[in-house]
Amino acid sequence: MEPVIEVRNLRLRFGDTWIHDGIDYTVERGEIFAIVGGSGSGKTTLMRQMLMLQDPTEGSVKVLGHEMAGADERDLTEIRRRCGVLFQHGALFSGLTVLENVVFPMREHTHLADDDMVELARLRVGMVGLDPAAAWKYPAQLSGGMLKRAALARALALDPELLFLDEPTSGLDPVSAAAFDDLVVRLRDAMGLTIVFVTHDLDSLWRIADRVMFLARAKAVAVGPVAEVAAADEPEVREYFHGPRGRMAKENQWKQG
Amino acid sequence: MSETPRQPPTLDTADSGATLVAAGRWLLDALTPAFRKTLDGTKGGASALDASAVEALDTAGALALHRVAKRNAVEPHGLRSEFDALYRQVAELAEIAPAAPPAEHGFLHRVGEASHAFVIEAQLFLAFIGELSVTAVRAFAQPSRLRWKPMLHVFETAGWGALPILALLSFLIGIVVAYQAGVQLADYGANIFIADLIGIAVLREFGPLLAAIIVAGRTGSAFTAEIGTMKVTDEIDALRTIGVSPMEMLALPRVVALIIIMPLLTVFADIFGVFGGMVMAQTMLEVSFNDFIDRFLAAVDLSDYLTGIGKAPVFALLIASVGCHQGFQVGTSADSVGHQVTRSVVHSLFLIIVADAIFSVTFSMLGL
Structure with a gap:
């Protein structure tokens, strides 16, 4: 398999604290890769480094075969075009309707005719499971679950190869969260996406992640399939997966078979 | 994937026009104005659409392919299995009628709405002053x-x-x-x-x-x-x-x-x-x-x-x-x-x- 993201010896310092102290991992094409860890363990910061929103202090980050450190503006734009991002709170542009939000990246990066862009945007709105009428709404008029779906539609606007999700199911009720998990898997299968997601949701971890990386003490203390990581002999991992909530999520997973 | 040479999408005819042959990478470019002309230039009436040579397909490409298929009233055959799910999803979604945009109102309606908003605004300000005084x-x-x-x-x-x-x-x-x-x-x-x-x-x-x-x-x-x-x-x-x-x-x-x-x-x-x-x-x-x-x-x-x-x-x-x-x-x-x-x-x-x-x-x- 071909690596989509390769991170080697990544180190990041804020002031006197090392947020990341030597992290190595690889994300393969087509997999759903989860990043977990306690609050403040640097999950979102790690994602920001893969998105080139934050420069690492040391180490190498390769996304889609390009070294990020020292990449020029044109390469960055090209790579960003091939990545979609769903931010934790959606980050939809509040002055634009859902449809205009989805059209926006296409208008910036392609030379499609207007009606084609609109039709493609409508397709995305349908693909993420939103009602066609939602296309005309403004972000402020959407519920939390719809907002996440609309933001996902924008993330998919340019048919990315690589999709980043920052806590995609936070703030959703269990039913919507499960539906969102299913949607993510369906889209991965249909569009051949590689997905990297940061989460606190143990249910979606068990249900959709192919591999998990556990961050603690500024390092990746365990990387592998969920069951393997959950069995790792690290105090933070044990607390995380074998606390009351962790056990419940695992049992749910078994019930679903 | 990015290293492979970029094979542009093509649409040709074979069997003296009876079969359309789609090939190459049907990606976002498939909907660029130049290729759209090719797509719109094909006359309807082909009896088959061979998609077995399509090397890559994304949503935009699937939409383009679906339009060709629809114009000729045929189903593409031979599409690689990994593209099948996407194509079927796009074909299905493309048929859903778009919701009508919220109705645009006439001049009189807008004047009325603006006047009403003005009165409400004045009322709200008055209420604010009242609450402030209390x-x-x-x-x-x-x-x-x-x-x-x-x-x-x-x-x-x-x-x-x-x-x-x-x-x-x-x-x-x-x-x-x-x-x-x-x-x-x-x-x-x-x-x-x-x-x-x-x-x-x-x-x-x-x-x-x-x-x-x-x-x-x-x-x-x-x-x-x-x-x-x-x-x-x-x-x-x-x-x-x-x-x-x-x-x-x-x-x-x-x-x-x-x-x-x-x-x-x-x-x-x-x-x-x-x-x-x-x-x-x-x-x-x-x-x-x-x-x-x-x-x-x-x-x-x-x-x-x-x-x-x-x-x-x-x-x-x-x-x-x-x-x-x-x-x-x-x-x-x-x-x-x-x-x-x-x-x-x-x-x-x-x-x-x-x-x-x-x-x-x-x-x-x-x-x-």
């Missing part, structure tokens, strides 16, 4: 309810912070007025009357008006933005649930503090405005500082000074209540903050000028 009466009956800390903050930011810009602008306005008047006065040899003119114009009109305009731009807008941002982040609701009235906590201290600080700012503007006039009188009209001050003391009554200062609290009340009211009107989205800030400044400037006109008429009727 809160104020309650707070003054029980002065421990007055929040001093936010008031001190307003003194510092709205008062102390405005001094440099206010001094500079008043000084410049003093110069401008003295120059315009001086040209006329010099023609009549009435140079010394510059002190009457500057004294009365600055103390009665320009001082209070300039102070109000600067405060409306600097502080009224800040009030709206501060309260509006708290509204967006639910902090206003949080205050309510804790049992603290947002009116008492946020609006009243700002209004009271601005009413206290505004007359002081007006005095400051008066001083620099007159000083600007004096400088211009000396350089252009050869009226020395001493002569100017002598004449100034004789020509300007205490009532001129007090009518100017007297307007200041009214302007302050208008600016602060419009600023706070617009802050509370902010909706749930980030861009409504900017929208309301604009309204806040426009409304306060409007009300200041209207109030100033009312003052002028009233004073002239009272002979002040």
Whole structure:
């Protein structure tokens, strides 16, 4: 398999604290890769480094075969075009309707005719499971679950190869969260996406992640399939997966078979 | 994938037009104007669509392929299995009728809506003033309810912070007025009357008006933005649930503090405005500082000074209540903050000028 993201010896310092102290991992094409860890363990910061929103202090980050450190503006734009991002709170542009939000990246990066862009945007709105009428709404008029779906539609606007999700199911009720998990898997299968997601949701971890990386003490203390990581002999991992909530999520997973 | 040479999408015919052959990478480019011409150029009537040579397919490509298939009323065959799910999903979604956009309303409808919005806005402002008054009466009956800390903050930011810009602008306005008047006065040899003119114009009109305009731009807008941002982040609701009235906590201290600080700012503007006039009188009209001050003391009554200062609290009340009211009107989205800030400044400037006109008429009727 071909690596989509390769991170080697990544180190990041804020002031006197090392947020990341030597992290190595690889994300393969087509997999759903989860990043977990306690609050403040640097999950979102790690994602920001893969998105080139934050420069690492040391180490190498390769996304889609390009070294990020020292990449020029044109390469960055090209790579960003091939990545979609769903931010934790959606980050939809509040002055634009859902449809205009989805059209926006296409208008910036392609030379499609207007009606084609609109039709493609409508397709995305349908693909993420939103009602066609939602296309005309403004972000402020959407519920939390719809907002996440609309933001996902924008993330998919340019048919990315690589999709980043920052806590995609936070703030959703269990039913919507499960539906969102299913949607993510369906889209991965249909569009051949590689997905990297940061989460606190143990249910979606068990249900959709192919591999998990556990961050603690500024390092990746365990990387592998969920069951393997959950069995790792690290105090933070044990607390995380074998606390009351962790056990419940695992049992749910078994019930679903 | 990115290393493979980019094979553009193609659509050819075979079997003398009976079969369409799609090949290459049907990606976002498949919908570029150039390739669309090829797509639209194919006449309907083919009996098969061979898609086995399609090497890559994304949503845009699937949509293009679906359009070709639909025009010829055929199903593509031979599509690679990994593209099948995407193609079927796109084909299915493309058939769903788009929702009609919300209806556009006619001119009359929009006029009616705007008038209605205006009435509602006036009503809301009136309600705000009412609630503010009730809160104020309650707070003054029980002065421990007055929040001093936010008031001190307003003194510092709205008062102390405005001094440099206010001094500079008043000084410049003093110069401008003295120059315009001086040209006329010099023609009549009435140079010394510059002190009457500057004294009365600055103390009665320009001082209070300039102070109000600067405060409306600097502080009224800040009030709206501060309260509006708290509204967006639910902090206003949080205050309510804790049992603290947002009116008492946020609006009243700002209004009271601005009413206290505004007359002081007006005095400051008066001083620099007159000083600007004096400088211009000396350089252009050869009226020395001493002569100017002598004449100034004789020509300007205490009532001129007090009518100017007297307007200041009214302007302050208008600016602060419009600023706070617009802050509370902010909706749930980030861009409504900017929208309301604009309204806040426009409304306060409007009300200041209207109030100033009312003052002028009233004073002239009272002979002040």
